[in-house]
Amino acid sequence: MAVEDIVIVGGGLAGATAAKTLRAEGFTGRIVLVSAEAHHPYLRPPLSKEYLLGKAGEEALPVVPAQWYGENDVELRLGVPVTGIDPAARTVGLGDGGRLEYGSLLLATGSSPRSIPLPGGGLEGVTTFRTVDDSRRLRAVLAEGGRNVVMIGSGWIGMELAAAASTYGNTVTLLGRGEVPLGAAIGPELGGFFRSLHEAQGVRFRLPASAAEITGQSGRVTGVVTDSGEVLPADLVVIAVGVAPGVSLAAAAGIGLKNGILTDASLRTDAPGVYAAGDVANALHPFTGEHHRSEHWSNALNGGKVAAKAMLGQDAVLDTVPYFYTDQFDVSMEYSGFPTLITGQPAIRGSLEGHEFIAFWQREGRVVAGMSVNWPRSSRPGAQKTIKALISARTPVGAEALTDPAVPLAELLPAP
Numbered sequence: 001m002a003v004e005d006i007v008i009v010g011g012g013l014a015g016a017t018a019a020k021t022l023r024a025e026g027f028t029g030r031i032v033l034v035s036a037e038a039h040h041p042y043l044r045p046p047l048s049k050e051y052l053l054g055k056a057g058e059e060a061l062p063v064v065p066a067q068w069y070g071e072n073d074v075e076l077r078l079g080v081p082v083t084g085i086d087p088a089a090r091t092v093g094l095g096d097g098g099r100l101e102y103g104s105l106l107l108a109t110g111s112s113p114r115s116i117p118l119p120g121g122g123l124e125g126v127t128t129f130r131t132v133d134d135s136r137r138l139r140a141v142l143a144e145g146g147r148n149v150v151m152i153g154s155g156w157i158g159m160e161l162a163a164a165a166s167t168y169g170n171t172v173t174l175l176g177r178g179e180v181p182l183g184a185a186i187g188p189e190l191g192g193f194f195r196s197l198h199e200a201q202g203v204r205f206r207l208p209a210s211a212a213e214i215t216g217q218s219g220r221v222t223g224v225v226t227d228s229g230e231v232l233p234a235d236l237v238v239i240a241v242g243v244a245p246g247v248s249l250a251a252a253a254g255i256g257l258k259n260g261i262l263t264d265a266s267l268r269t270d271a272p273g274v275y276a277a278g279d280v281a282n283a284l285h286p287f288t289g290e291h292h293r294s295e296h297w298s299n300a301l302n303g304g305k306v307a308a309k310a311m312l313g314q315d316a317v318l319d320t321v322p323y324f325y326t327d328q329f330d331v332s333m334e335y336s337g338f339p340t341l342i343t344g345q346p347a348i349r350g351s352l353e354g355h356e357f358i359a360f361w362q363r364e365g366r367v368v369a370g371m372s373v374n375w376p377r378s379s380r381p382g383a384q385k386t387i388k389a390l391i392s393a394r395t396p397v398g399a400e401a402l403t404d405p406a407v408p409l410a411e412l413l414p415a416p
């Protein structure tokens with residue numbers, strides 16, 4: 001390969017978006033995308049929502065259509081893990097024995113589910129959840145209904161899976177370490193909102209609780225014993241206790257790490273010609289002056305774009321306000337902002353009971369994060385647009401104006 005050629009490690013949203021952006025920006029050199037997964041790059045958010053629920057089919061998953069890669073001369077090596085990087089020689093080693101030289105290298109290795117060392121963790125019917133294969137397997141079981149499902153972990157994925165499992169008519173019990181689900185992400189009041197939402201649909205919570213043991217018979221799971229000794233019957237156990245960034249290649253190559261792969265705002269690592277994007281990158285954010293690692297869809301999308309442009313020598317930085325969303329039962333939630341900047345409890349406009357509200361979090365009077373639930377799409381300006389504009393403006397806003405429905409969102413927006 002010629003030195004200007006680009007190798008992308010990881011066929012998730014960040015890697016595939018980088019390939020797409022490189023071609024869109026006119027790069028004519030060779031692009032090789034190497035991914036351990038045998039599938040063409042796909043989107044993960046539908047896996048625990050509409051795809052799992054059978055409301056969306058295969059068409060909802062691809063980042064770009066499969067034929068796009070051939071049409072755009074992007075070489076795919078699917079089902080092939082990269083086994084090592086040599087930043088001095090600018091080469092990567094492949095699991096099939098091959099080796100690639102690179103001019104620029106993008107590490108978009110994403111993250112993988114954390115495991116917990118539990119007795120019985122290897123029984124049939126105990127699983128983590130990350131891939132399209134996981135989603136297909138789970139759908140086949142959940143769609144039959146009538147099963148006892150125990151979810152270990154009360155974060156976003158655990159809650160989405162609980163909602164889907166319950167919607168299919170299964171009995172779901174969810175264990176979490178906090179007093180409320182999602183408490184670490186959105187605090188006690190809004191965590192309580194999601195708990196009530198689930199309880200109204202029959203989901204049962206054990207909080208705070210953890211699993212001490214998974215029991216089984218003839219190699220198959222039969223139950224979960226909690227740390228208080230309660231035995232929960234289970235036909236299926238999903239361990240959803242968070243993810244760990246895929247840093248092993250970077251670590252072995254001596255690339256700087258701290259909660260992921262450390263990068264500057266242009267997603268450059270400390271190794272010449274090596275970039276990182278998506279879940280794995282802990283990137284300097286110009287807004288806060290701190291490093292942020294985000295395990296969300298929009299970060300992979302925007303990071304893939306920025307890394308591609310930076311590799312082409314453009315002056316690109318990842319400066320978007322972090323954003324993510326979730327869908328659970330009848331609730332569509334969107335969140336923008338910087339959770340690490342939050343001090344105190346949110347100011348709420350609208351009604352939690354009515355499942356239609358915006359929560360604004362502030363720091364020293366300035367909005368630093370906001371979450372909208374079922375806020376009407378017809379709202380002009382939209383809730384997320386308002387939240388992002390308020391964050392970017394850094395202008396103090398009174399909590400009364402934020403919460404008063406008589407003050408239109410448009411009046412909260414900073415003057416242009």
Ligand SMILES: Cc1cc2nc3c(=O)[nH]c(=O)nc-3n(C[C@H](O)[C@H](O)[C@H](O)COP(=O)(O)OP(=O)(O)OC[C@H]3O[C@@H](n4cnc5c(N)ncnc54)[C@H](O)[C@@H]3O)c2cc1C
Nearest residue numbers: 010012013014036044045082110278279295296297300324
């Ligand atoms: C079930 C689920 C639901 C989600 N829902 C939402 C949501 O509603 N909203 C939201 O904002 N975010 C959501 N997310 C998070 C979002 O999907 C991730 O942030 C996003 O997928 C990250 O993309 P990525 O490209 O960085 O990494 P990944 O998608 O993890 O892709 C990384 C790829 O790299 C490959 N790889 C790793 N190591 C190697 C190696 N050594 N060699 C070759 N290939 C390698 C992996 O196999 C994988 O294919 C969800 C995630 C999951 C799992």
